[in-house]
Amino acid sequence: MLTWQADDGRGLEGTRLLLGTGGFRALGRMVRVGAGGEFTASYRLIVGEDGRLARLSVTSATAEKERHLTLNRTDDGVWLVDTGAASGGTRGDFAGALDVDLAYSPMFNSLPIRRLGLHRKPGEHVVPMVFVSLPDLEMQVVEQVYRTVSVLDDESGHALVEFRWGDFSAELVVDADGVVSSYPGLARRLSPGVTPAAG
Numbered sequence: 138m139l140t141w142q143a144d145d146g147r148g149l150e151g152t153r154l155l156l157g158t159g160g161f162r163a164l165g166r167m168v169r170v171g172a173g174g175e176f177t178a179s180y181r182l183i184v185g186e187d188g189r190l191a192r193l194s195v196t197s198a199t200a201e202k203e204r205h206l207t208l209n210r211t212d213d214g215v216w217l218v219d220t221g222a223a224s225g226g227t228r229g230d231f232a233g234a235l236d237v238d239l240a241y242s243p244m245f246n247s248l249p250i251r252r253l254g255l256h257r258k259p260g261e262h263v264v265p266m267v268f269v270s271l272p273d274l275e276m277q278v279v280e281q282v283y284r285t286v287s288v289l290d291d292e293s294g295h296a297l298v299e300f301r302w303g304d305f306s307a308e309l310v311v312d313a314d315g316v317v318s319s320y321p322g323l324a325r326r327l328s329p330g331v332t333p334a335a336g
Contacts (some may be wrong), residue, residue, distance in 0.1 A: 174273035188252030251315035
């Protein structure tokens with residue numbers, strides 16, 4: 138069980154993470170409050186042993202509306218998108234993207250880091266990404282850059298990976314499994330027994 142607290146004190150994310158050799162499964166829930174409104178979101182994430190996203194299901198809820206999104210990526214790189222609309226699902230290649238970035242979630246930055254092994258060996262990659270906004274679950278293809286700053290240090294148990302998107306950049310602290318521990322400006326992982334700070 139992993140828990141992140143938003144740096145602004147206005148959000149939490151909790152995830153049950155089941156790690157495999159290369160893939161993993163995650164079941165998570167997020168809660169956000171603030172000037173932009175309040176929402177909750179839950180997700181189920183399946184990443185194959187090749188490190189590529191296989192399935193993501195997200196549900197978000199505000200006081201006014203509940204929304205659903207399911208993404209399945211086939212072996213031949215086609216994405217199947219289902220929003221629960223009466224018109225049915227759609228298909229697309231999303232510019233060859235292999236990963237999804239869910240707004241407000243440091244868990245999802247772990248996908249390309251683990252897949253590319255950036256916490257264990259130096260590298261820099263421009264990554265096409267399906268970005269999913271919250272709470273509206275709108276999708277867009279974006280380019281993000283991930284670059285190893287320092288590989289896993291046995292003493293600290295952490296690596297540093299720089300994340301860039303447009304003019305924004307941050308150095309992500311990553312644990313031995315390639316999972317983000319700290320994303321400055323977004324969230325940091327709480328240690329067991331730590332009480333979340335008041336907002």
